[in-house]
Amino acid sequence: MDYSLFSALLIKTGIVHLTAGQVVMWFIGFFFIFLAIKKDFEPLLLVPIGFSIFLVNMPLAPLTGEGELIELFFRYGLETEIVPCLIFLGVGALTDFGPLIANPKMLLLGAAAQLGVYIAFFGAIFFGFNLKEAASIGIIGGADGPTSIYLATALAPHMIGMVAVAAYSYMSMVPLIQPPIMRLFTSEKERKIRMKQLRSVSRTEKIIYPIAATIIICLLTPPAAPLMGLFMIGNLFRESHVVERLLKTSQNELLNIVTIFLGLAVGSTMKAEVFLKPQPIFIFILGLIAFAFSTVGGILLAKLMNLFLKEKINPLIGAAGVSAVPMAARVAQKVGQEADPKNHLLMHAMGPNVAGVIGTAVAAGMFLNLLK
Numbered sequence: 001m002d003y004s005l006f007s008a009l010l011i012k013t014g015i016v017h018l019t020a021g022q023v024v025m026w027f028i029g030f031f032f033i034f035l036a037i038k039k040d041f042e043p044l045l046l047v048p049i050g051f052s053i054f055l056v057n058m059p060l061a062p063l064t065g066e067g068e069l070i071e072l073f074f075r076y077g078l079e080t081e082i083v084p085c086l087i088f089l090g091v092g093a094l095t096d097f098g099p100l101i102a103n104p105k106m107l108l109l110g111a112a113a114q115l116g117v118y119i120a121f122f123g124a125i126f127f128g129f130n131l132k133e134a135a136s137i138g139i140i141g142g143a144d145g146p147t148s149i150y151l152a153t154a155l156a157p158h159m160i161g162m163v164a165v166a167a168y169s170y171m172s173m174v175p176l177i178q179p180p181i182m183r184l185f186t187s188e189k190e191r192k193i194r195m196k197q198l199r200s201v202s203r204t205e206k207i208i209y210p211i212a213a214t215i216i217i218c219l220l221t222p223p224a225a226p227l228m229g230l231f232m233i234g235n236l237f238r239e240s241h242v243v244e245r246l247l248k249t250s251q252n253e254l255l256n257i258v259t260i261f262l263g264l265a266v267g268s269t270m271k272a273e274v275f276l277k278p279q280p281i282f283i284f285i286l287g288l289i290a291f292a293f294s295t296v297g298g299i300l301l302a303k304l305m306n307l308f309l310k311e312k313i314n315p316l317i318g319a320a321g322v323s324a325v326p327m328a329a330r331v332a333q334k335v336g337q338e339a340d341p342k343n344h345l346l347m348h349a350m351g352p353n354v355a356g357v358i359g360t361a362v363a364a365g366m367f368l369n370l371l372k
Helices: 002-010 020-038 043-056 071-080 082-094 100-101 106-112 114-125 130-140 145-155 157-172 176-183 201-222 222-240 242-252 253-268 278-306 328-339 346-371
Strands: none
Touching: 002 222, 020 043, 020 114, 020 157, 020 242, 043 253, 071 082, 071 100, 071 145, 071 157, 082 145, 082 242, 082 253, 082 346, 100 106, 100 201, 100 253, 106 278, 106 346, 114 130, 114 242, 114 278, 130 157, 130 278, 145 157, 145 253, 145 346, 157 253, 157 278, 176 242, 176 278, 176 328, 201 222, 201 346, 222 242, 222 278, 222 328, 222 346
């Protein structure tokens, strides 16, 4: 038997090059897929991210080298900032601003839920990250994946993968992370507060809103224009009722395609030699702290507002001020119904939820104004 030929063939397989770190990353990828399939946590994102993690940790596999398939997704999708902006276009086409227009006070809750962004920003500076890196870490607290990628691309490109994975991990695990915090910072009596049915919003108001919001936001924070501009034009597609083909494409085919590209590109950054180091783990911890403080910020402001309002706000909807749309609003509804099965908070929670998307994009624009 020609053992030299056998050895030559074996050395060209991935088996002998497989490392313990790569196996660890396989399990991380499998865990993401488990959360998506078994727990239904953001499956549209976690399935491609999880499988991409698995793929890029295959030894010798030609996936992420110069000009290789997944590397192209990353370079032309994330580094050029195209994918985050197109994601915002699709999200805007799916968004109903009605609850926010009907109750503008919810903008305050969306702003308060950015507390974690600034807590993590200053925390990262304290632990030795520079200003641009700290801003890229802090924005994770908004639980807005596209905005996190957009800001990291502009300020700290070497951290895109770590920031993106942290942001999307916390977005997907909203149903696990938020409920204990919500119960801790609210009483059962507060969770039972029933809110008055929202007024009906006219079509004219819904058409004017994205145009007016674009003018205000882009004048105040010009760097946020690419995200907010596409977010608002997507919403205008929805509310104008005259561009059904553009609306359907934005909501379905286009959003689905860029979601696949996004998932594969984000997962491709999680190679064992890059990810299994102290810095990414530290970013994960800071991101979790940021997300927790954002949740608390929205709840506490709602409680504060109740001291002055005749018609009380259920503080649970303050937690929906993070940008995880519509997951955070659904969690507020679920926790509220645990206390009172007949309490319907979903539409009320969508107000701060949508406001949170705007708030996180504005926060990113402010960081870009100051640091770029």
